[in-house]
Amino acid sequence: MARLANVSENTVSRVIRDKGAIAPETRRRVIEAIDALGYVPNRAAGSLASSSSMIVGVILPSLSNIVFPELLRGIHAGLAGTSYQPMIGVTDYDLEKEQQLISSLLAWQPAAIITTGFDHTDAARRMLEASKVRVGELMDIDRRPIDLAVGLSHRGAGRAMARHLMRRGYSKIAYVGHDWDADRRAHARYLGLCEGLGDVGLALVAEHRVDGPSSTLSGRQALAAILADGAEIEAVAFSNDDMAVGGYLHCLAAAVPVPDRLALMGFNGLEIGQALPKPLATVLSNRFAIGKTAVETLLKSPDRAFEPAIIDTGFSIIDGATA
Amino acid sequence: MARLANVSENTVSRVIRDKGAIAPETRRRVIEAIDALGYVPNRAAGSLASSSSMIVGVILPSLSNIVFPELLRGIHAGLAGTSYQPMIGVTDYDLEKEQQLISSLLAWQPAAIITTGFDHTDAARRMLEASKVRVGELMDIDRRPIDLAVGLSHRGAGRAMARHLMRRGYSKIAYVGHDWDADRRAHARYLGLCEGLGDVGLALVAEHRVDGPSSTLSGRQALAAILADGAEIEAVAFSNDDMAVGGYLHCLAAAVPVPDRLALMGFNGLEIGQALPKPLATVLSNRFAIGKTAVETLLKSPDRAFEPAIIDTGFSIIDGATA
DNA sequence: CTGTTAGCGCATTCAA
C-alpha cells in the first residue's frame, strides 16, 4: 500500500495519525491507496510501538443496576468522535475482582482507567498509582481521589433528602434500604439523612434494610414489612429509586394514599419514577453527566496534574408528587 | 525478571501462558519472580506476536434500553473466568456507525465480534466475512447468519402473543408500538401478531405507533391516545414491556380496570413488569442466556464452521394478571 | 516535507 501510493511506510502512518506536515498531494494519494486496499491498521502494533493505546478501561460494579449502564452511556458519549475504545469489566462489588480487572486492563496500557468509588485493595491502589495512566474515580467526591473524582456528595444528598422531607412538614421519617456493604454510597446517603434530621433534633422513627441489591420487588416487600411493624410513619426515605418505586407499588396495591397517608422519596431520578401515576419525589444524580465529564476531563491531558482534581456534578431535588 | 528466576525470557512466557512442559521447580521460581516484581505482561505485544488478541468486540445498538445491558451481562457472564476482555461500542441503531465500529474493532484482531441482528451495510458484511474472526449475530434467528445466530424468533413470539390473547377470550385486539426503523425486531413481532390473528380470521382493531424509542412515558401517552380514539378495544399488545408498563400506569391513573375493561400484554419479561400491582402478561426473551450462550459457543472454537449455526434460546409466555 | 533506521515486548519457530 505504501508502494501503491509511492511513499514510504512511514508517511502512510503519518497520514493516518494526522501527525507532522504532509503535502496535500501526497496525503491525497495515500488516502486513495488506503481505501482502495481497504487497509485497516493493526492497533496492537501501534500500541506496542507507541507504548500507549487508544483504550479506556472502564470498571463497573454491576450492570444489573440501571445507573451503571447510564454511566456507561455517558462515558460513550464522551468518547464519541474520538478513536478511543472502552474496554469494560464488571466487579460485582468485589474489590478483589476489581484489582484483577485493573491488572488486566493495565496490560493494554490504556489511556485511562475509570472506576467507581474510592474503595480499592491496597494492591489495586498501588498499581494505579505506579502506572502513569489517568485514573477516574466516579460517582462520589467525598474523599481524596488518586487522580480525578467526578460525582456528587452522597452525604450531602442524604442531608438534602432530610431537609426536603422536613420542609414538606414530615417529621416521622423512616428509612428503607438495601445492602450497604456492596453499595457504600447508599450508606453515605443514609448517614447524611440521619445528620440532616439530627440537625433539628429529629431521628429516624424506623428503619428496615433488606439483604442483597436494591430492586423494585425488594422495595415493595420492605415497605410492606416496615408498615406491618406498626410504627407511626409519615414519610419514607428509600435508599434509591428502585426501592422507592417498589414502595410506591406496594402503596397502590395496598391502597395506602400517597402522600397523604404516607410520603415517599427516592434517589437517582430514574425515568420510571417520573412515569408513575404520581411522579416520585427523588434526587437527580446526573449519571450520564458524570461519565461524560470524566472521560472528557481525563482525555484532555495524558498526564496527571500535581494535585488530584474533584469535579462536583451536583444533584437536584425532583419535587414529584409523592412527598 | 527472567534474570531473577535464572531462566530465559522465553520460559517466563511459557509459564504465563501455561504452554509447553515446564519443570515444576522452574515454574515455581518463575511465578515467585513474577509476583515479586509485580510483572504485568504487555497484551499489545502479545497480540502483535500472535496476531490474535483476547478481545471480544461487542457492538450494541443502544444502552438506553435495558435489554442491551442485560445482554451485556450475559456476555460478561460467559467471559467470566476466561481472560478475554470485552471491548464495546454503541451504534445508536445506525448501520454506518456499526460499520465503523466493526472496522475499529477488527483493528485489534479480536477473537470474536458480537453484534445484534442481521442488518449490516455491505461493507460491514464484507469486512466480517473477509476477516476470519468468529461473528455472533444476536437476538434474532429468522435469517441466515454470517457465522452464528443466537436468539429467538420474533415472528414466532408475535404469533404466540396473538394466540395467548385469543386463548384468554379477547378478540378486539389493538397494537401500541414504537419506531420500527430502528427496532426491526419489534416490527417482526408486529408481523407475527398480525399473522397469528389472521390465522383465525381476525385483525387488529386499532394500532398506534409513536416516533422514537420505546419508553414508559411514551407507552403511557400512546395508550391514552389510542383509547381516546374511541375504538372498541378489549386488549392491547405492546411492542415491549417498557411501553406496556407505561400503558398499565395510564390505566392506574385513569382508573381503567385491568384486565376486566382492558387487557395488556408486553414483550421481554422485564423485572419491573412483575413488580406491578398486577404482574404484567408478557413474553420472556432470555436476554441474559442469549449473551452467555453466544460467547460460550463462539469461544469454543477459534474457527468458523463450514455452515453457519443457529441457536434458538426460545421464549416463554409469562401469564401475569393483566391479560 | 519525506525517507531511514531501530526498536516496542512478546510468541513462534527451531535447536539443543
Next chain:
DNA sequence: TTGAATGCGCTAACAG
C-alpha cells in the same frame, strides 16, 4: 524441558 533467534506491524527519532 529449556534457550536462541526471528519477526509481528507499527511509531519515534533522526536525517536529509
